[in-house]
Each structure stands twice: as structure tokens, then as C-alpha cells.
Amino acid sequence: MAARYFALRRLNPYRGVVQFVEAGDADARSLDGVTWHLRADDGQGWVRPVGVWVEGEGLKAGVGHRYPELLAALEQRPALPFPLADSVELWLLDKEAGRPLALLDTQPPDRHRHGLAELHWIPFALTYRGFRSTALAERATDDSVHAPRHRDFLERQVNGCARPYAAAQWFRRRPDGSGEGLTGYRLAKGWQGRILAKAEFPELLVSENWNSRLEKSVIRDYHAWLSPFLLCWPSLSDGTRAGLEAMAWQRPRWLAQVYRLLPKVIDQTGLNAALVAARLDQAAGGADNELFG
Numbered sequence: 001m002a003a004r005y006f007a008l009r010r011l012n013p014y015r016g017v018v019q020f021v022e023a024g025d026a027d028a029r030s031l032d033g034v035t036w037h038l039r040a041d042d043g044q045g046w047v048r049p050v051g052v053w054v055e056g057e058g059l060k061a062g063v064g065h066r067y068p069e070l071l072a073a074l075e076q077r078p079a080l081p082f083p084l085a086d087s088v089e090l091w092l093l094d095k096e097a098g099r100p101l102a103l104l105d106t107q108p109p110d111r112h113r114h115g116l117a118e119l120h121w122i123p124f125a126l127t128y129r130g131f132r133s134t135a136l137a138e139r140a141t142d143d144s145v146h147a148p149r150h151r152d153f154l155e156r157q158v159n160g161c162a163r164p165y166a167a168a169q170w171f172r173r174r175p176d177g178s179g180e181g182l183t184g185y186r187l188a189k190g191w192q193g194r195i196l197a198k199a200e201f202p203e204l205l206v207s208e209n210w211n212s213r214l215e216k217s218v219i220r221d222y223h224a225w226l227s228p229f230l231l232c233w234p235s236l237s238d239g240t241r242a243g244l245e246a247m248a249w250q251r252p253r254w255l256a257q258v259y260r261l262l263p264k265v266i267d268q269t270g271l272n273a274a275l276v277a278a279r280l281d282q283a284a285g286g287a288d289n290e291l292f293g
Contacts, residue, residue, distance in 0.1 A: 203236065
């Protein structure tokens with residue numbers, strides 16, 4: 001069986017784009033394009049870790065040698081990043097108009113299952129306390145507003161727009177960016193089978209159309225915070241990509257983790273400077289401030 005190469009987004013909360021190599025009953029996955037974690041079916045219906053493979057070094061740990069097809073597929077893999085395969089998307093809907101508000105989940109078309117879904121949008125892992133919104137910080141009148149509250153404000157803002165009784169819908173995205181409405185949760189009559197134009201879907205994780213300047217700014221601050229990881233999306237317009245790049249260059253540590261997975265770079269000089277800054281920061285022992293840790 002031929003090896004498969006594809007990528008999937010990790011969502012709710014968003015944790016980047018994962019690269020996959022599948023060969024037989026085994027697969028390898030990577031968040032940075034360098035370190036690959038190998039997994040395989042143990043023959044009893046369980047998929048278990050079987051090793052770690054590192055670019056330029058080969059198999060570093062585990063029993064991956066038992067899966068020569070997978071190792072060969074890793075050695076012979078095409079250029080990164082692999083194409084995104086998760087074109088079926090689950091969107092939390094805004095209560096007022098029933099339009100896509102925040103991205104909750106994605107699946108490949110050939111593996112799509114309706115199932116039960118979490119209808120509460122989550123911006124960050126519960127353990128992460130680093131998010132700080134410039135807009136909220138400027139609004140604060142004292143030091144009582146700490147970073148965790150910024151995250152909580154963001155979470156309440158987005159989920160409040162979908163309540164009460166949140167609704168969500170799966171859409172099959174088409175090559176032109178439009179989406180065909182599939183099944184969902186608490187859908188109004190006529191929504192299943194509807195076709196929404198590309199412009200009705202947020203380009204990033206959350207809609208940036210809000211009534212107040214503060215709300216709009218908080219969403220922009222959120223996307224800026226995640227900019228290195230959002231640059232891994234291949235379908236971004238050049239204008240959006242250029243804006244994200246300018247913000248991502250300010251987060252060199254995170255950018256250094258994923259720059260191999262960027263499908264396109266508009267400002268190559270800026271990227272090079274940011275990677276130099278990341279190496280200098282690492283050499284100086286700068287804090288990791290891990291987003292996903």
C-alpha cells in the first residue's frame with residue numbers, strides 16, 4: 001500500500017498543524033517537521049507509540065525498526081508542508097444570523113463522522129496563562145487585570161455571541177472557499193444543505209466582525225498571539241498572510257518551531273531576521289513560554 005502524506009489542524013483549542021505520514025498500520029506525526037512520533041496498531045485494536053524518528057538522525061527511540069515501510073516513507077517523503085486534508089469544518093454559529101463564528105473542529109471528508117461535539121469554543125489549553133491582549137491592557141486602569149483574565153474575556157466574548165443554546169454546523173468546504181452545510185446541532189429549518197459563500201466564513205479561527213472596537217481588537221490580538229501557527233494555513237490571502245507575518249516576526253521562539261511548515265513566505269528577509277533572533281534568545285536562555293505545554 002502506498003504511503004499517504006497529509007496535514008490536519010488541531011483545534012479547540014488551536015494547537016497548530018500536524019504533518020502525517022501513513023504506511024500500512026503505522027503512522028508518524030510531527031508538529032515541527034523535524035521530530036516525528038511513530039504509532040502503530042498493536043494487533044489488539046489499540047494504537048500505541050512505537051518510536052521517535054528525527055530528521056537527519058533517523059530512528060532515535062522505540063521499536064520503529066519493526067515498521068520498515070513507515071521508515072522508508074519518512075526517508076522518501078515529499079517536501080513539507082503536506083496538503084491540508086481536513087476540508088470538512090465544524091463552525092460554532094452566531095446566534096443572531098446563524099453564520100460561522102468560530103472554528104471548533106475539522107475532519108477529512110473520507111473520515112467525517114457527525115458524532116457528539118463540544119459546542120463551547122476554547123481559545124487556549126486550560127494550563128496556558130500567557131495570553132495578553134494589548135487592547136484590554138490599554139483599557140485597564142490598574143494592575144488588577146492579569147493575563148488569565150484576558151483569556152477569560154476572550155472566551156466569554158466569543159461563546160456569548162452563540163448563546164443561549166449554542167448551535168454548530170459541519171460544512172464541506174469547496175475549492176473556491178464556499179461551503180455546503182451538512183449536519184449540525186440545533187440547526188434551524190433549511191440550514192442543512194445551504195451553501196455559504198467564501199466571504200461568510202472567517203479567514204482565521206474566529207470572526208473579526210464585532211459591534212464594538214474593543215471586541216474587534218481583542219480578536220485581532222488573539223490571532224496575533226497565534227500568528228506563527230496560523231501562518232501554516234495554505235489558503236490565506238496575501239494580505240492576511242503579510243499581516244500575520246509582521247506579527248509572527250515578534251514571536252521568534254514560536255516561529256522557529258514551525259517555519260519549516262510555512263507554505264508561503266512573503267517577507268523572507270523578515271523571516272530570516274526572526275530566526276536569527278530566536279537563536280540568540282535561545283542561546284541567552286530566554287523563557288520558552290510554551291503555548292501547548
